[in-house]
Amino acid sequence: MFxxxxxxxxxxxxxxxxxxxxxxxxxxxxxxxxVLRDLKRTGGGYECIMSxxxxxxxxxxxxKAKATLRIQRKMGLPFFLFQQRKRKAWAAGFLLALGLLYxxxxxxxxxxxxxxxRYTDDIIxxxxxxxxxxxxxxxxxxxxEEIEKALRNEYTNxxxxxxxxxxxxxxxxxxxxxxxxxxxxxDLTPKDVVADKDGVxxxxxxxxxxxxxxxxxxxxxxxxxxxxxxPLIDDSGETVSYEEVPADGTIIARTExxxxxxxxxxxxxxxxxxxxxxGLALVFGxxxxxxxxxxxxxxxxxxxxxxxxxxxxxxxxxxxxxxxTLEYTYExxxxxxxxxxxxxxxEAAFLEKEAEWxxxxxxxxxxxxxxxxxxxxxxVNGTVVLExxxxxxxxxxxxxxxxxxxxxxxEDTEE
Amino acid sequence: MNRENTxxxxxxxxxxxxxxxGSREAIIENYRSVRSLTDKRIEVLTRTCLVIVEGEELKAxxxxxxxMKITGKICSIQYAER
Numbered sequence: 001m002f003x004x005x006x007x008x009x010x011x012x013x014x015x016x017x018x019x020x021x022x023x024x025x026x027x028x029x030x031x032x033x034x035v036l037r038d039l040k041r042t043g044g045g046y047e048c049i050m051s052x053x054x055x056x057x058x059x060x061x062x063x064k065a066k067a068t069l070r071i072q073r074k075m076g077l078p079f080f081l082f083q084q085r086k087r088k089a090w091a092a093g094f095l096l097a098l099g100l101l102y103x104x105x106x107x108x109x110x111x112x113x114x115x116x117x118r119y120t121d122d123i124i125x126x127x128x129x130x131x132x133x134x135x136x137x138x139x140x141x142x143x144x145e146e147i148e149k150a151l152r153n154e155y156t157n158x159x160x161x162x163x164x165x166x167x168x169x170x171x172x173x174x175x176x177x178x179x180x181x182x183x184x185x186x187d188l189t190p191k192d193v194v195a196d197k198d199g200v201x202x203x204x205x206x207x208x209x210x211x212x213x214x215x216x217x218x219x220x221x222x223x224x225x226x227x228x229x230x231p232l233i234d235d236s237g238e239t240v241s242y243e244e245v246p247a248d249g250t251i252i253a254r255t256e257x258x259x260x261x262x263x264x265x266x267x268x269x270x271x272x273x274x275x276x277x278x279g280l281a282l283v284f285g286x287x288x289x290x291x292x293x294x295x296x297x298x299x300x301x302x303x304x305x306x307x308x309x310x311x312x313x314x315x316x317x318x319x320x321x322x323x324x325t326l327e328y329t330y331e332x333x334x335x336x337x338x339x340x341x342x343x344x345x346x347e348a349a350f351l352e353k354e355a356e357w358x359x360x361x362x363x364x365x366x367x368x369x370x371x372x373x374x375x376x377x378x379x380v381n382g383t384v385v386l387e388x389x390x391x392x393x394x395x396x397x398x399x400x401x402x403x404x405x406x407x408x409x410x411e412d413t414e415e
Numbered sequence: 416m417n418r419e420n421t422x423x424x425x426x427x428x429x430x431x432x433x434x435x436x437g438s439r440e441a442i443i444e445n446y447r448s449v450r451s452l453t454d455k456r457i458e459v460l461t462r463t464c465l466v467i468v469e470g471e472e473l474k475a476x477x478x479x480x481x482x483m484k485i486t487g488k489i490c491s492i493q494y495a496e497r
Binding site: 023026027030031033034035036037038039040041046048 | 448449450451452453454473474475476477478479480
């Protein structure tokens, strides 16, 4: 790589050697330490590539060997500069551009924020601007430690901040605190755990209280699953009193729920018929120069604005942004969905619903769904069996006087 | 190892050193000059003999005082009297 660069920098020529004894010339060149590349025989002589300084010396050797040298091609920087010798303005412009790029690299042109959710980019950028951190300021005057300290002090929910300069970019990474600031107080009010819906228990793990159902039992809504009333029994087996505790446990059950979904059998699609450039703007820091835009779009039209900020390298963002606004004119088409599309829509809707259930902790065990097509509507009806957490807290159930303490319905089981 | 067979000794004995990579490349060291060079035959004069490389589309990728590299489709390499 370095050798290729040096060859280009010094310049190379492709020469044709002919005459009485071109082999003598080649041997003389080798003997003088020249490096001849791509040496081959071509009609009546030889062709090879040598560097420009070697060619200057080779002319003397060619005279000695009575050979004729003819340049076939010139390559490299010296020849390029010679060809461009009259283009002084171009060279000046090139140097000026390099100078401007260097000057631009001394200022801040981009602030990149990562990790912030509660505090939006605008909030943090406004705060930074109020504290003197703006686009176009010299990089030398940015002190990252002070920025980190200021953000942590200003926003109490920001627990960690890292600010670093990369190229012409200031990268700020933030971690916010989403956890509880105080440990929750445990509620010690005695209570039962009851079924919040009908179902069949598949797993019950009791942490506190007496379980009233076991795995495999069918339960109804409101039925006590874990009782918070623990009987205290004396030696003769009689209940002396009750201890009341907050019942707690994990109960997994299967429940069957109805599922219904409906949508129109027709679909409206937009077909863009014409695209027009409606607005163009150049943004430099806080300044904006725009052409076009402004008027409200009419019917069957919509506008989209795109932003493009050129970037020389990964972190060398140029201080200008091009903003283009395009207006799309469209026609709407209404058509009936095909059978395959109907099925796809149904499955997509079900998958979306399944994802919602999954977030709540339920998995789909079984589904019985029917798709029917009406004149205007697509309908899905059926039932879905879900397996997931069951139980909600409820005030202790009253135990009528004279009744013996309820028997636990078996050991805690896990499937 | 027989000391006489090391490359260092061969150089002392002024023999050319030929290194081939398949039939596509050959590097020749320790020679005196190139006698002739065509796309089918290259003759290299060494101190002790004449090395003749025959093949097709032959050319010298580089040619210096110390070594030269011949590329192309090499069919045969012969050693002949100078």
